[in-house]
Amino acid sequence: MDSSTAPALDLEPAARQIAALLDSIEDRRLAGPTPCPDYAVRELLAHVVGLTAAFRDAAHKDLGPTTEVSPGTAPLVLGDDWREVLPPLLDELVAAWRSPAAWEGMTRAGGVDLPAPVAAAVALNELVVHGWDLARSTGQPFRADEANLRSCEALLTPVDDDPDAGAIFGPPVPVPADAPLVDRVIALSGRRPDWQPDRRPQD
Numbered sequence: 001m002d003s004s005t006a007p008a009l010d011l012e013p014a015a016r017q018i019a020a021l022l023d024s025i026e027d028r029r030l031a032g033p034t035p036c037p038d039y040a041v042r043e044l045l046a047h048v049v050g051l052t053a054a055f056r057d058a059a060h061k062d063l064g065p066t067t068e069v070s071p072g073t074a075p076l077v078l079g080d081d082w083r084e085v086l087p088p089l090l091d092e093l094v095a096a097w098r099s100p101a102a103w104e105g106m107t108r109a110g111g112v113d114l115p116a117p118v119a120a121a122v123a124l125n126e127l128v129v130h131g132w133d134l135a136r137s138t139g140q141p142f143r144a145d146e147a148n149l150r151s152c153e154a155l156l157t158p159v160d161d162d163p164d165a166g167a168i169f170g171p172p173v174p175v176p177a178d179a180p181l182v183d184r185v186i187a188l189s190g191r192r193p194d195w196q197p198d199r200r201p202q203d
Helices: 012-022 041-060 082-096 116-137 146-156 181-188
Strands: 106-109 112-115
Touching: 012 082, 012 116, 041 082, 041 106, 041 116, 106 116, 112 116, 116 146, 116 181, 146 181
Parallel strands: none
Antiparallel strands: 106 112
């Protein structure tokens, strides 16, 4: 693959971050809270399984049941084999978006038609933000690739002519301008960077 056809984004660092978290998520953690108010850890993991399959198939232009479901409309049921299912699924997602053909034309994810490069940026953003969610919810460190964080920042930042354009997750949370890049990205996603599992939402 030469530089003229190389994909602009590499999903591998974000996918590896999620995969690295899985072995340390004990069953007792599955009922615990997450920064997503409507999700416990098990629902968050089920969401990650679903979005990984959806964006893998979006890369292949294999449009069907996985790419048609809008987030929040389907029940989130985590299979008992999630530890075996999710790592290879993440590998398949990374490989799918490394094909130059994945970046061509239009595709579909979450029931929405998108230019393929936009779908890739959304997929990366989902992996980064939900990787942070999982790490924070289960007491594990989170390490993000700077290039991927910059992509997420660009995707989530509201623009003047459409202030809601970046609001994929929720209204941004104010943070200092000199906050670390990861904190700025998480805040743009509508989360408090200082969120902890034992912190009540009103704190």
